Amino acid sequence: MGINETSQPIELLLAVRRGNRTLGSQIEDRLRRAIREGTLRPGSRLPSTRDLARQLGISRRVVVDAYAQLAAEGYLSLRQGARPRVSPTPASALQAPVVPEVPACRARFDFRPSTPDVSTFPRAAWLRSLREAVSRVTDADLGYGDPRGVIALRSALAEYLGRVRGVVADPERVVVTSGYTQGLGLVCRALAAAGARRIALEDPSNPDDAIVAARAGLEPVRVGVDAGGTRLDDVMRTDPDALVLTPAHQQPTGVVLTGERREALLAWLRGRNAVAIEDDYDAEYRYDRAAIGALQGLDPDHVAYAGSASKTLAPALRLGWLVVPPSLLQAVTHEKLLADRGTARIEQYAFADFLNRGELDRHLRRMRARYRRRRDALVEALADALPEARVCGAAAGLQVTVELRDGDDERAIRAQARSRRVEIETMGDFRPAAAGSPPALVLGYAQMPEPTIRAGVRELAEAVHAARRDQTP
Numbered sequence: 001m002g003i004n005e006t007s008q009p010i011e012l013l014l015a016v017r018r019g020n021r022t023l024g025s026q027i028e029d030r031l032r033r034a035i036r037e038g039t040l041r042p043g044s045r046l047p048s049t050r051d052l053a054r055q056l057g058i059s060r061r062v063v064v065d066a067y068a069q070l071a072a073e074g075y076l077s078l079r080q081g082a083r084p085r086v087s088p089t090p091a092s093a094l095q096a097p098v099v100p101e102v103p104a105c106r107a108r109f110d111f112r113p114s115t116p117d118v119s120t121f122p123r124a125a126w127l128r129s130l131r132e133a134v135s136r137v138t139d140a141d142l143g144y145g146d147p148r149g150v151i152a153l154r155s156a157l158a159e160y161l162g163r164v165r166g167v168v169a170d171p172e173r174v175v176v177t178s179g180y181t182q183g184l185g186l187v188c189r190a191l192a193a194a195g196a197r198r199i200a201l202e203d204p205s206n207p208d209d210a211i212v213a214a215r216a217g218l219e220p221v222r223v224g225v226d227a228g229g230t231r232l233d234d235v236m237r238t239d240p241d242a243l244v245l246t247p248a249h250q251q252p253t254g255v256v257l258t259g260e261r262r263e264a265l266l267a268w269l270r271g272r273n274a275v276a277i278e279d280d281y282d283a284e285y286r287y288d289r290a291a292i293g294a295l296q297g298l299d300p301d302h303v304a305y306a307g308s309a310s311k312t313l314a315p316a317l318r319l320g321w322l323v324v325p326p327s328l329l330q331a332v333t334h335e336k337l338l339a340d341r342g343t344a345r346i347e348q349y350a351f352a353d354f355l356n357r358g359e360l361d362r363h364l365r366r367m368r369a370r371y372r373r374r375r376d377a378l379v380e381a382l383a384d385a386l387p388e389a390r391v392c393g394a395a396a397g398l399q400v401t402v403e404l405r406d407g408d409d410e411r412a413i414r415a416q417a418r419s420r421r422v423e424i425e426t427m428g429d430f431r432p433a434a435a436g437s438p439p440a441l442v443l444g445y446a447q448m449p450e451p452t453i454r455a456g457v458r459e460l461a462e463a464v465h466a467a468r469r470d471q472t473p
């Protein structure tokens with residue numbers, strides 16, 4: 001059925017004031033700006049002159065003249081009998097932008113570490129689970145429900161996390177989140193509400209964590225990381241109320257928290273009645289031996305466990321989970337309710353079905369073998385092309401940290417790499433207060449097949465050499 005375009009009045013948020021500028025010029029200015037800034041997009045429909053005049057309580061003639069002026073300038077397209085529209089190619093596109101845009105240029109070799117190989121996302125299996133979820137969901141399930149998430153997923157996660165990560169996970173204490181980042185914010189706000197003031201973060205670590213914690217009202221303090229993982233002497237010295245750490249595979253150094261430190265940390269948490277937030281972001285990938293179990297399994301009362309589907313399936317799912325200590329459960333549930341009243345429930349049912357069918361296990365078995373080959377290819381290529389570089393950390397996860405020579409300049413290397421369309425991250429991205437550790441690159445290998453990795457490393461080595469040449473006086 002066709003819709004008569006001119007029959008429906010269109011609302012436009014536009015205000016004019018009677019004062020020293022004419023009403024017509026005010027309308028013109030507002031519309032010009034909205035079109036230039038993109039609030040009104042190319043092709044958008046506008047109110048008819050009659051409707052806009054009525055909406056603003058002004059004479060139609062004023063609007064007719066303003067529209068005609070804008071049409072003459074190329075902003076609007078006016079045709080007899082048709083609804084006025086923003087021009088398909090508005091005048092703004094023809095003018096030089098105020099800030100010249102760098103043309104979007106795709107990396108030839110993308111070593112940025114955040115994304116898994118999403119080209120292997122198990123689309124057919126996910127679609128089957130999603131179809132199952134949509135067809136089975138009851139009318140009651142289509143309401144808001146428990147902000148912690150649907151019980152089917154909380155139970156499936158409890159089973160999975162207990163089996164694969166040694167997490168002590170009662171479904172009652174599982175909270176489904178929209179990714180780890182949201183989960184961290186929820187726990188931080190719950191901690192702040194319970195009177196916590198200071199939170200320790202690893203240095204280096206993901207820079208967003210400090211922002212999330214600070215926005216929740218906590219004061220972030222830094223604790224160092226060495227070959228044994230988080231430095232406990234720093235934890236004791238800063239005496240925080242809470243601590244965020246990545247014990248299975250420190251982000252970004254790749255070290256694993258030693259057994260002795262785990263025990264000492266848990267003893268400290270109990271003595272101080274503090275809470276650790278365990279970011280278990282990529283623990284499913286360990287290539288040389290079985291992954292060590294989650295810290296949370298050793299003390300579920302003092303460790304909040306946080307996980308995510310972003311590294312195992314795809315960041316776009318925005319699915320994460322918390323296993324919350326009893327003392328924080330009510331507050332975290334309340335924060336989740338205030339944040340968004342719960343994560344998308346149909347996707348939760350789909351993920352529960354996906355887990356229960358063993359699809360995640362199957363996908364991970366495939367991906368582990370693939371990522372392991374890619375990691376090996378990266379390490380070998382680095383040994384060939386940059387023999388002075390040192391690959392650090394455990395054979396795990398989706399990225400390696402590569403220490404360079406003292407004096408190498410991370411920024412200059414990144415700039416040289418970018419000019420060759422090679423994208424990388426450097427330790428400086430994770431180290432806000434640049435401590436005196438050696439220069440290092442953080443290289444993700446998940447997204448490229450082995451031949452591409454080898455070619456990319458050769459380009460990267462060229463970039464390192466070029467940066468060194470530029471540095472020599």
Ligand SMILES: Cc1ncc(COP(=O)(O)O)c(C=O)c1O
Binds near residue numbers: 180181206320
């Ligand atoms: C250290 C770390 N934790 C967690 C995540 C996952 O975050 P989210 O679940 O919000 O995508 C990432 C993603 O890159 C990460 O680097």
